[in-house]
Amino acid sequence: MTPLIARTTVELPVEFDTRWSRIPGVTVEGRTIGIESNEYFFRLESRTWTVISWEKVSDELLPVDETPGSAIEQTTLEYIAKNGRTTDDPAEVMRIAWDVYSFLFRAEHLPALGLEGITETHLRMLAEVSVFTALNKVEQDGRITNVGPCWFFADAAQVVFDLDEKTVGLLDEVYHGGWFNENRRIESVKAHAALGGRLVHGCQSVPDRRGGAVAPYGTPMDRFRDELAEFRDEWMTKVRSYRAV
Numbered sequence: 715m716t717p718l719i720a721r722t723t724v725e726l727p728v729e730f731d732t733r734w735s736r737i738p739g740v741t742v743e744g745r746t747i748g749i750e751s752n753e754y755f756f757r758l759e760s761r762t763w764t765v766i767s768w769e770k771v772s773d774e775l776l777p778v779d780e781t782p783g784s785a786i787e788q789t790t791l792e793y794i795a796k797n798g799r800t801t802d803d804p805a806e807v808m809r810i811a812w813d814v815y816s817f818l819f820r821a822e823h824l825p826a827l828g829l830e831g832i833t834e835t836h837l838r839m840l841a842e843v844s845v846f847t848a849l850n851k852v853e854q855d856g857r858i859t860n861v862g863p864c865w866f867f868a869d870a871a872q873v874v875f876d877l878d879e880k881t882v883g884l885l886d887e888v889y890h891g892g893w894f895n896e897n898r899r900i901e902s903v904k905a906h907a908a909l910g911g912r913l914v915h916g917c918q919s920v921p922d923r924r925g926g927a928v929a930p931y932g933t934p935m936d937r938f939r940d941e942l943a944e945f946r947d948e949w950m951t952k953v954r955s956y957r958a959v
Contacts, residue, residue, distance in 0.1 A: 718761040722749040724805035726812050730842050733874045736956055737863050740846075747808070749849075756949050759859040760851050764798045764910025764930070765806065768813035771908040778904070786900050790907050791931045798910050804849055807909070811848035814905050815841040819888075823898065827891060829884050839875050840885060843867045848909055852929035856937025861949065866925040869953045890915070914938065924950075 725746050734742045739753030751758055775793050780786040801807065819837040846864035853859055864870045868886045871877060877885070891898060906913050906928055914935070915926030924946055929938065 718758055719751045719804055721751065722804040722808070723747070724808045726809065726845070728812075730845075731874060733876070734842075736873055737846075737870065738956070749804070755860065755862050756865075756945070756952070757859065757861040760853070761804075762800050762802050763804075763807045763849075763851060764794070765801050765810050766794065766797045766799070766908050766910070768810050768908050770797065771905065772813075772817075775904050775907055776901075780900070786903050787912070787931070790903050790912075794907050794910060794931070797907075807848050808845050810908050811845045812841070814848075814908050815844040818898075818902060818905055819844070826895065827888060829887055831881070832884055832888060836881070836885060836888070839871050839877075840867070840889060843871050843874075846870070847925075848928065850927040852911075852914070852927050852933055852938060854930045854933060856934040856941065858927070858938065858941040858945075861945065863949075863953045863956070864925075865927065866950045866953050868925070869950060873953065873956045 723746060727745070729745050730742050730747060732742050734740045734747070737754065739750040739755075741748040771793075775790065778786075778789055780789070819841045821834040821837060824832065824834065824837070843864050844867065846862060847867055849860060849862055850865050851858070851860035863873075867889065868882050871885055872882045902913055909928045911928045911930045911933075913926060914929045914933070915924065924942065
């Protein structure tokens with residue numbers, strides 16, 4: 715069967731770590747990343763994504779403040795409805811994702827993280843993983859249609875960057891800190907408009923490496939949770955097996 719997307723090649727503004735080649739289907743040559751879909755994805759049922767150019771989001775939405783009569787989530791939802799467009803180009807998604815995540819995981823946040831040992835290098839790791847994560851997809855009805863190894867971003871980071879368990883736990887804390895720190899949460903809500911939705915995660919009460927994805931506003935989280943439960947253990951185990959490759 716011919717895959718929906720045979721191969722993706724994208725050139726990004728920066729060079730990614732060459733150890734990304736440990737993930738099946740991924741090649742890195744300088745600033746160029748290649749993805750062979752039939753090797754990389756665990757599930758690939760959709761080839762379209764909703765996006766908005768980062769320049770547009772940065773200029774028009776990031777400066778917007780919440781008001782007593784307009785929650786930032788509602789403002790962002792309306793902005794996506796007005797400006798979102800559909801693309802079938804995974805390379806475009808990845809280029810926009812680099813802009814989104816290099817902004818969200820920037821060194822400026824380090825002093826406020828409260829996590830000893832986390833450096834700018836670790837934030838860069840999170841940005842790199844998140845570029846791949848942006849190719850995952852959740853439909854409006856809650857179905858999870860696209861899943862790659864970087865759905866499980868913490869385990870994928872451990873494979874690629876040779877991280878010990880303690881450091882992986884800290885990265886997970888940084889990632890989830892976007893829900894606990896209100897300034898970062900608001901930034902995240904607005905920035906993710908460029909990827910057509912909001913960041914959702916599979917963890918229940920504590921960070922437990924279930925990963926997550928950008929989902930459309932209004933996605934039923936009960937179906938999302940049930941879908942994730944069906945594949946989580948099997949595919950997470952597969953990602954962890956890459957450590958021995």
